[in-house]
Amino acid sequence: MAETDATARRVVLGVAGGIAAYKACEVLRRLREAGCEVTVVPTANALNFVGQTTWEALSGKAVATDVWSDITEVPHVRLGQQADLVMVVPATADLLSRAATGRADDLLTNVLLTAHCPVVMFPAMHTEMWQHAATVANVATLRSRGVVVKDPDSGRLTGADSGPGRLPEPAEIAEIALQLLSAGRDAAAQAAARDLAGRHVVVSAGGTHEALDPVRFLGNSSSGLMGVAIAREAALRGARVTLVAANMQATPPSGVEVRRVVSTGDLARVMAELAPRANGIVMAAAPADFTPEQQADSKIKKDGDGGLTLHLLQTTDVLATLCRDRAADPSRAGQVVVGFAAETAPDRDELVRIGTAKLARKGCDLLVLNDVSGGKVFGQSSTHITVIDAQGAVAEVSGSKSGAARAIVDALSGRLIEAV
Structure with missing residues (x-):
């Protein structure tokens, strides 16, 4: 990124001509609230769904769709050269095709050809169009050139249709x-390369609740933010992700299967069910130690x-059990x-x-250490982690949980590559 200050982040928001274009209005609002300077570049067809006046009012910038407007500024070159990120929301089958073949017949496709920064596309179209061999080939071409193409969600499409092709x-x-x-x-290059494609990664997140009675429980302060960030990073890099979600504040990311659990016993059962078919397991959940x-x-x-006297029993050690079962199963080597x-x-x-001793005791390959002294980490957007293996520290990260998630997934991916 050219500058580190959030207020200096320059984003080009391309909008192609699909019904999901209305969602780009909310994307624009969120980016501006995060301090980004956003220039909207809709295609001519996109203006049939959301008008120029709307884009200009929301972005605070003039909007053009062709290369002839404001020609002295050479926008078809300048916008791509100066952007810190170019994104297309939604990316239709037509736009993907034109981008893959290097067409430059409007302002947006010119920007895509001149961008020096990361480019990310969010496809949205009917299922048949997304799964058509031409679209599959175009997406593969774009990814091979370093473009991040996010797989669409599955769900309700235009009319009564439902299936993969929905915009997140x-x-x-x-x-x-x-x-x-x-x-x-x-990070964009990693996402475009999809180094986890073909892998199944199971991620647990959130804190478990152990019921005392129908209205009370024993629990902890885990928000699930870290596990959700890991699931998002793994999915963006091509993995098939199952998120085992205990009680958490965070919203699951798009494109992942979600299995809901409540107690540590629930968590242990679902993880035991999923583990034999997983390539990677990330136990980011915070299971209660007692019930x-x-x-x-x-x-x-x-x-x-x-007062009230409670007799508590130790819960299943989910991580140790997973590692013990793996050691006994040659197919999970x-x-x-x-x-x-x-x-x-x-x-x-x-x-x-402390972490090295725990890693040896549990039997896992990597251990992510969080120093929670003084109430740090839980529920916060930033964190400080140390990733260790049996030989010592692998990585140390301070900052956003998305950055920490990337370091964890990097370490996971590296171990999976070594295992091949």
Whole structure:
């Protein structure tokens, strides 16, 4: 990225002529709220869905669709050269075809040819068009040239049709755009290369709840943000991702299968079901370590001024169980398991010492250490992690959870490549 200050991020938002163009209005609003300077470049057909006045009002900038407007500024070259990110929302089958073949018959396709920055496209079209051999070939061509092409969601399309081809929700699109802006060219190249294509990655996220009675539970402060960021990063890089979601504040990313769980027992059962067919497992969830010996059938009432005594039992150690089962199954020899440990420690050396001992005890390949001293990490958008293996520290990252997720997925991908 040319500049690091959020207010200086320059985004070109291309809009192709599809019904999903209305969602780009919300994407634009979110990017501007994040401090981005956004220039909208719609195709002529896109203006049949959302008019020029709307784009200019939302972006605060003049809008043009052809190379002849404001010709002294040479916009067909300048916009692509100066942008920090070019994105197309939605990218229709026609736009993908024109971009793949190097057409330059309007302002947007000219910008795509002159962009020096990362380019990300969000296709949206009917299922038959997305799955057609021509579109498949065009997407492969664009990815081979370093363009990030996000697989569309499955769901309701125009009319009564349903299937793959739906544009992701605006919040997800904006999150991916901001992630690529922060990470820069290398992260975009990884996403375009899809180094996890053909892999199945299972990610757990959130905190488990252990019921005391029908209205109360024992739980923790895990928000699920880290697990969701990992799932998003893995999916963007081509993996088939299953997110095992315990109780969490974060919204699951697009393009992943979601399995909902509540308790640590639920989590253990679902992870045991999915693990034999997974290439990689990331245990980012925060399972409760203890559960009540008995759950009351009705709400526990106050009894005078007395307190409440609970007898707690240890829950299943999900990570250790997954690693033990893997060791006993020769067919899972190449599987990579990543554990998480939220620890308190006076300094980094002690944190790594604690983590190294835990990694050996659990039997996982990588362990992500979070120093949660003083209430850090939980529910926050930033974090500080140390990724270790049996030989010591692999990576240390401070900053956004999306950046931390990228480091974790990098380490996972590296181990999977080594295992081949």
